[in-house]
Amino acid sequence: MVDFEKGSGTRPLICSIESTASADGAGVNIQRVAGFDSPEFSPFLMLDEIRSDNADDYMAGFPPHPHRGIETLTYMLNGAFEHRDHLGNRGAVSAGGAQWMRAGRGIVHSEMPVQGDGGMHGFQLWINMPAADKMRPPEWRDIQSAEIPELALDSAGSLIRLIAGRWTFGDGEVAAPLTDASSEAAAADIRLRGDSEVELPLPMEHSALVYVYRGGLITGLGPIVRGTMLLYGPGESLQLHSNSEGAGLLCLHGRPLREPVYHYGPFVMNSREEIEQALRDYNNGTLTG
Numbered sequence: 001m002v003d004f005e006k007g008s009g010t011r012p013l014i015c016s017i018e019s020t021a022s023a024d025g026a027g028v029n030i031q032r033v034a035g036f037d038s039p040e041f042s043p044f045l046m047l048d049e050i051r052s053d054n055a056d057d058y059m060a061g062f063p064p065h066p067h068r069g070i071e072t073l074t075y076m077l078n079g080a081f082e083h084r085d086h087l088g089n090r091g092a093v094s095a096g097g098a099q100w101m102r103a104g105r106g107i108v109h110s111e112m113p114v115q116g117d118g119g120m121h122g123f124q125l126w127i128n129m130p131a132a133d134k135m136r137p138p139e140w141r142d143i144q145s146a147e148i149p150e151l152a153l154d155s156a157g158s159l160i161r162l163i164a165g166r167w168t169f170g171d172g173e174v175a176a177p178l179t180d181a182s183s184e185a186a187a188a189d190i191r192l193r194g195d196s197e198v199e200l201p202l203p204m205e206h207s208a209l210v211y212v213y214r215g216g217l218i219t220g221l222g223p224i225v226r227g228t229m230l231l232y233g234p235g236e237s238l239q240l241h242s243n244s245e246g247a248g249l250l251c252l253h254g255r256p257l258r259e260p261v262y263h264y265g266p267f268v269m270n271s272r273e274e275i276e277q278a279l280r281d282y283n284n285g286t287l288t289g
Contacts, residue, residue: 011235013219019227025062033229036263040231042256043183045126053119061112067103068278069134069268071127074099079120085109089140096145098163100178106287107138129182131259131270147177153198161189168201185254192242200238206253208232214248
């Protein structure tokens, strides 16, 4: 396990992981980066990217399905998805907006695309929940684009959109609209102009990940292209340098969970016995309590 509390200075880049083509839901084509077994990912478990101009790649959506033990954060750059769940919650998230869901002890929900022109481009992040919180009641929240603050990062037009968590700029802290995510999980959309270099202070005790969704970065490991996740080691700040094309990035940080992870489909618990109990609860209709 990496000890993030012993870092100093700029965070070193540990490694890069390329996303892989996959399918989920009723046949939605996605690019996936999974880190269920990686302590450097914690508290994050998985990131899926949907990116297509062909409606056949995503219109089947994600019909009703269960979850237990995790939170999801969905963020859209283009297109829209509608959420519905067994609690009666219903809402759509469109370009620039986000949705957060805490599955807790159990939720059954669907995520279906809203038909529109221009294709679909978005992300879903799975956030692990501490063992003590996994059986909490489920929650859900919409965050519309207008609620997400945008801050300039340089004079060239680079900016950051704060989706979740708390971020430090200069001598002050800026809170995103979502601060209730487990393990102080934070997410931001960073858009760098060509050949720009920025440095972001991050909590030293947090893990840090960056996913490149557009353009590329220049790093000590060489050029990094779209569709790649970067894992960083301990340190006080994150240094990002875009190539001549510029870069679109999802930046994530959170407090690592030093707990065992057992994963089976939509359930993430701390032991095999808890996974088996989740399956029994779902099959006998008591998952949602």
